[in-house]
Amino acid sequence: MSSRPDVTMAQRKRRLVSNELTEAALQLLASQGFDAVTIDDIATTAGVSKRTFFRYFASKEDVVVQFLADLGSGIQQELAARPVGEPPSVALLHAVSVPAAACGDHADRALRVVQLILRTPALLARFLERQVQWREELSAELARRLDIDPAVDLYPQLAAGTALAAFDAVLQRWSDSDGVEDPVELTERAFAVIAPALDAATAPPERTAPPERTAPSA
Template sequence: MSAEMPARSDLRERTRQAVRAELVTVAWELFVRQGYDATTVDEIAAAVGMSQRSFFRYFSSKEDIVLGKFQAFGEILADALAKRPGEEDAWTALRRALDWFVGGSERDPRYGLELLRLTDQTPALKARRLEQQTHWQELLAPHVATRLDPPATGANDLRPAALAGAALACMNVANAAWVAGDGNQSLGRLIDEAMRAVRPSAF
């Protein structure tokens, strides 16, 4: 019985994740087709054959469908930074950690363009996206601290948060230019340009 129960729990979790993924896919199709504000929770739920009540078992709001992506992005970025070679300085490691975003966007720019346009055009989502990025800064700062010379000296040392925040600001500037160019420019090159504006000798 004890071995059977964890297996059932794993199956339930896999089923839950599959349903969440389907809801995200369907919701994005509706957002892109008819706009975020014009899309209701009822429509999203109906499109996958469930009730509104069932929808709320998986997401607390339609905002969470969009913003859940940004929470995951921050965790992936922090993990990418933690895995960079130890000999890289903090600024270079931050730039290389952003390659995860660059790779996906340059292989298929459509999703990234849709995500950024949607959040830029919806004030509530844009505010929440910036709020999420403040959390990203908090996730990145400890990994930046280990790469500083001289080493960071604790909570009163502003360098880790300042560098993480500056890198994210450069990413935002590059993203804006990339969206304005309809994804036809290299996002990696734009991030390089933005980050070299802060540190001209970098990479």
């Protein structure tokens, strides 16, 4: 008899527990503050033991880091799914707009988490650390799409960094507005600023007309 269904059920159960822990942790951390919440608080709210918590996460920070990891992998996956011939600015705009839209669709929860990350030094440091990995992933995908060597051409790293800087600016503005501004609209405005630079670097060079010949003087 195959054990595959049992493995699948175990994976589903593990994912369910992980989601419950994540949800409980993010709600508590966002409402009470990072320093005020203990791992015991999270475990109790999720209805599990402290020992179970440590089977899934090493610390409170790791709960938020997992949230960030899912966010970053979503951007990379969306970029990979865009049409290959699409201008980089358009492809990157769509890739970044997906998590921005998700934030808008779940504004109450997402806003609290974003504000928690941006206003807690330890979490902000982990956020910036995680973005290094995001940049590498986006850079590799851009290099693949454009068929260029990232070890030679600076464009993939610069374009990925520029797109993520725009995303950071959107999150900061959305956080500062307490959710009043629309993150999708902010993303579109941000990319309107950076799009010319993103696309100009990949456009074929303009061909200049040869200088006109002048008749030799008599």
